Amino acid sequence: MATRRETVEAILDALGGAGEVTARKMFGEYALYLRGKVVALVCDDTLFVKPTPEGRAVEPGLEEGRPYPDAKPHLVVPGEMWDEGDRLAGLLRATEAALPKPTPRRRS
Template sequence: MSTRAESIEHLLDALAPLPVSPRKMFGEYALYLDGKVVALVCDDQLFLKPTPGAQAAFPDCPRGAPYPGAKPHLLVTDALDDPDPVVLALRAIAADLPPPKPKKPKA
């Protein structure tokens, strides 16, 4: 099952204070903030990268793999009920991650 576009629209509305941009990949979505992948949306579920900032924001959050073979991520099940902690966690994740590598110029 893949993520529905309506789910992404609803999630982006809830996370409106952030300039989060989605990118569709293989029927699922990656969420970008400041050019960094901070979360995945798979099967209409939000998976946050488990950085120290995200773990501090959601210390008791269950973990799950967004797709088979993936490393465990934080599975935020109530993200839309109260988006403020998710906004804080996404900002912390973006701060925790290194800057994106520069793209190589095409030959």
């Protein structure tokens, strides 16, 4: 099942305080970017945040799950947390700060 655009729009609306968060559709699902870094995936209408020690420190109670088969475990953000924009933004900001800068893509 592919993620509905309405789901991504609801998450982006809640993340207004995080800074410039954008979404990019990929294979029927979405990647969420903060400051040019992929910080989360939205798959099957579920929000999966990249796991980092900093993110776990901000939200230690989140369970892990896989956004797609063979993926590394990610933090699963329950739907009721989507309404807590400041809390969700804090998680994504902590995750983004812990991730390395993206490597520049080579042009073919």
